[in-house]
Amino acid sequence: MAASPQHIVVMGVSGSGKTTLAATLAERLGYTFAEADDYHPRANVEKMSAGIPLTDADREPWLRTLSRWLQAEDVAGRSSVMTCSALKRRYRDILREGLPDLIFIHLDGSLELLSERMVHRIGHFMPASLLRSQLQTLEALEPDEHGIVFDVGRSPEELVAAAQEFVTT
Structure with missing residues (x-):
């Protein structure tokens, strides 16, 4: 019998x-x-482009779309890797609906390093000015x-x- 599909979310703040x-x-x-950013509705992209942080109400429909995508991949028998900021536990809980074994890889760094990266990034709608609000919103992975x-x-x-070592062992 084939192994069940595996699903991974690479999470963290912008940059x-x-x-x-x-x-x-x-x-x-x-x-x-x-790439989760590709699934944002236009209103979310416009808001972020204008330097306005998203609210939980802005994020929820987007997160539900991402969750449905992950579930569809699972039903199709395909393993997947998705990017998503997944800043709060409740956001991760939405992504995890129907996929209790969802794996999160949290990329973490200092404000200084992340700011430096964002300043030099080309072609992304997220301005560096929103980094601080993302870091304030970020909730660390919990033990469970x-x-x-x-x-x-x-x-x-x-x-x-x-x-690769973490997800294959």
Whole structure:
């Protein structure tokens, strides 16, 4: 009998390297990849582009869309890796609906390092001015959540190798 599909969310604030890690990890594992930012409704993107933080009410429909995507991949028998800030426990609970074994890889770093990365990032709608509000909103993974925290000061290659080891052992 084939193993059940595995689903991974690479989480953290903007500028933490979620997309780099998730896309590379998905490619190495042969999993489907999704960038959660691609699922934001236009109103959310416009709000963030204007430097206005999203509210829980703004995020909930987006998170439910992401949860449905993860569940559809599971039903189809495909393993997946998704990026998503997943800043609060309740957001992660929405993502985890129907997928109790959902794995979270939290990319964490200092305000200074993350700010530096965001200043040099090209083509993303999220302004560096929202980083502080994201860090204030961020709730650490709790002991009953299946996940791990990695320091983004490590090289992308080290992070991918550590993530791959975590999810395959």
